[in-house]
Amino acid sequence: MKKxxxxxxxxxxxxxxxxxxxxxxxxxxxIFLFIFAGLWKTTxxxxxxxxxxxxxxxxxxxxxxxxxxxxxxxxxxxxxxxxQVKNGEVAYILSKPxxxxxxxxxxxxxxxxxxxxxxxxxxxxxxxxxxxxxxSLLGWLMALTTMxxxxxxxxxxxxxxxxxxxxxxxxxSFELIYQKAVFILGGMLLPLDMFPVWLQxxxxxxxxxxxxxxxxxxxxxxxxxxFWQMLAGQWIWVAVLVFALAMAYRSGEKVLTxxxx
Amino acid sequence: MTSISVHQLQKTxxxxxxxxGLAASARALFKPEYSTVEAVRGxxxxxxxxxxxxxxxxxxxxxxxxxxxxxxxxxxxxxVASVLGFTPWKERQKLAFHIGTxxxxxxxxxxxxxAIDTFMLxxxxxxxxxxxxxxxxxxxxxxxxxQDLLETPVRKLSLGQRMRCEVAAxxxxxxxxxxxxxxxxxxxxxxKQHIRDAIRRMNQEEGVGVLLTSHDAGDxxxxxxxxxxxxxxxxxxxxxxxxxxxxxxxxxMVEVRYAxxxxxDFKLDGVExxxxxxxxxxxxxxxxxxxxxxVMSHLSSIGDLVDITISDPPLEEVIAxxxxxxxxx
Numbered sequence: 001m002k003k004x005x006x007x008x009x010x011x012x013x014x015x016x017x018x019x020x021x022x023x024x025x026x027x028x029x030x031i032f033l034f035i036f037a038g039l040w041k042t043t044x045x046x047x048x049x050x051x052x053x054x055x056x057x058x059x060x061x062x063x064x065x066x067x068x069x070x071x072x073x074x075x076x077x078x079x080x081x082x083x084q085v086k087n088g089e090v091a092y093i094l095s096k097p098x099x100x101x102x103x104x105x106x107x108x109x110x111x112x113x114x115x116x117x118x119x120x121x122x123x124x125x126x127x128x129x130x131x132x133x134x135x136s137l138l139g140w141l142m143a144l145t146t147m148x149x150x151x152x153x154x155x156x157x158x159x160x161x162x163x164x165x166x167x168x169x170x171x172x173s174f175e176l177i178y179q180k181a182v183f184i185l186g187g188m189l190l191p192l193d194m195f196p197v198w199l200q201x202x203x204x205x206x207x208x209x210x211x212x213x214x215x216x217x218x219x220x221x222x223x224x225x226x227f228w229q230m231l232a233g234q235w236i237w238v239a240v241l242v243f244a245l246a247m248a249y250r251s252g253e254k255v256l257t258x259x260x261x
Numbered sequence: 262m263t264s265i266s267v268h269q270l271q272k273t274x275x276x277x278x279x280x281x282g283l284a285a286s287a288r289a290l291f292k293p294e295y296s297t298v299e300a301v302r303g304x305x306x307x308x309x310x311x312x313x314x315x316x317x318x319x320x321x322x323x324x325x326x327x328x329x330x331x332x333x334x335x336x337x338x339x340x341v342a343s344v345l346g347f348t349p350w351k352e353r354q355k356l357a358f359h360i361g362t363x364x365x366x367x368x369x370x371x372x373x374x375x376a377i378d379t380f381m382l383x384x385x386x387x388x389x390x391x392x393x394x395x396x397x398x399x400x401x402x403x404x405x406x407x408q409d410l411l412e413t414p415v416r417k418l419s420l421g422q423r424m425r426c427e428v429a430a431x432x433x434x435x436x437x438x439x440x441x442x443x444x445x446x447x448x449x450x451x452x453k454q455h456i457r458d459a460i461r462r463m464n465q466e467e468g469v470g471v472l473l474t475s476h477d478a479g480d481x482x483x484x485x486x487x488x489x490x491x492x493x494x495x496x497x498x499x500x501x502x503x504x505x506x507x508x509x510x511x512x513x514m515v516e517v518r519y520a521x522x523x524x525x526d527f528k529l530d531g532v533e534x535x536x537x538x539x540x541x542x543x544x545x546x547x548x549x550x551x552x553x554x555x556v557m558s559h560l561s562s563i564g565d566l567v568d569i570t571i572s573d574p575p576l577e578e579v580i581a582x583x584x585x586x587x588x589x590x
Contacts, residue, residue: 002388006381017373018373092367
């Protein structure tokens with residue numbers, strides 16, 4: 001366990017090796033939120049209402065803050081695996097006494113911890129200015145709890161995409177498709193509550209809402225029933241994806257070809 | 262005791278092929294073509310504990326693929342191997358505690374951070390306690406002369422400095438066996454010497470066995486007692502380095518300097534004259550055809566000798582000769 005914590009710590013240090021870049025990346029959430037705040041203000045004005053499908057403008061902006069925090073802080077482990085396969089560095093990763101997937105889990109966690117922390121800091125500041133004070137303590141509690149499962153789900157999906165690099169090497173296109181699925185079916189751009197009922201049904205049958213909608217929606221409208229429902233859904237999907245990941249890794253490592261001989 | 266035992270190890274890859282141009286690229290999208298590459302074709306050898314074994318061959322000979330199978334990174338297509346009693350591709354993590362690896366063309370140190378951070382991380386990964394890590398880092402930094410480099414970000418180090426840190430990092434956990442894949446690639450003479458000296462010291466003081474792949478005959482001469490030469494995925498030569506030199510090193514080079522001027526039309530039977538200078542000559546001859554003493558007595562009869570150097574040709578030439586005699590694909 002200690003070794004995996006050391007990897008998390010190392011990646012945290014790695015993240016702040018270039019303070020300028022780190023601060024620059026952290027500011028980007030503020031820009032996104034500013035743009036989306038303008039869009040939603042216009043939408044509410046045109047609609048001539050204070051509430052759309054149960055959500056106020058302030059709810060929408062805080063929802064977006066949480067969704068953007070997750071999106072910008074989620075692990076991008078597929079890019080790391082793909083790069084390591086292409087440049088042959090995967091040889092080192094595989095020749096050390098740790099589990100390949102847990103190594104990447106720790107690496108991704110170290111990366112996300114700093115980014116999520118900074119995104120929350122900047123995001124809360126900007127959203128507070130644009131939409132007023134943040135939701136209740138219960139909202140924070142439910143959001144942060146479900147963020148754990150959301151992060152693990154993102155990791156599993158990214159790692160699954162990353163493992164395809166053992167065969168196809170380049171995985172960017174898969175990530176783009178995945179990202180768009182999360183944007184729409186995960187409820188990042190628009191909360192699921194605003195979807196037609198039939199589309200909500202499709203989305204809820206997939207893992208995507210548990211990666212984005214669950215923490216963001218519980219953040220702005222904490223409901224105990226929904227919380228347990230989302231939490232259970234998250235970890236059922238985690239179990240399914242971890243199994244898929246283990247299977248994919250087992251077959252992937254047998255077909256791996258290390259570039260450069 | 263045997264540290265590596267390999268029997269009929271084979272590795273076959275499928276590689277995508279595509280001709281040049283847009284049309285070929287479009288065709289490859291719908292009907293990709295693959296060719297089979299037999300990277301390693303039934304290699305068998307043994308290596309004893311603490312041995313310094315050279316594993317050399319030209320590009321694409323199968324050296325790196327063999328090393329990667331021995332570390333468990335690649336699964337072989339066929340054959341068996343035991344490294345320190347482990348089957349590498351089945352017990353990779355267990356084996357990793359006992360071996361060190363350096364892939365010369367790739368960094369294992371975290372590029373943006375000082376090497377000391379990677380050393381500390383590796384210490385944790387190899388489950389050493391903090392006191393042991395510190396003691397080991399102190400020892401290795403002295404052995405590899407990297408005391409002043411440890412706190413500099415790796416990206417700021419020269420290749421030679423980085424490689425010293427890379428090899429030192431691979432020895433942090435006191436491995437019994439070090440697998441070095443081209444550790445001297447791209448290094449200048451001084452940097453190569455530094456690394457060779459440190460590796461030799463680790464072998465003598467800690468008994469760590471070294472399996473070394475290299476293009477550089479100098480690595481082999483400086484470090485290894487025994488050599489395996491591979492070509493086209495097969496072993497074409499296996500013997501002591503000294504025997505390799507004796508059997509395939511029948512050519513001698515001689516450089517002589519005289520007190521007086523040398524005749525411009527200098528000639529000697531059975532000897533190839535490479536260069537005639539004003540006061541000296543450079544010659545090459547095969548000792549099987551022309552005995553050394555007859556050449557020497559003739560050279561000394563010409564005039565007063567000021568200096569004489571007799572040397573073997575570079576090992577590259579010897580290896581090239583072995584390659585030529587070996588079966589080709």
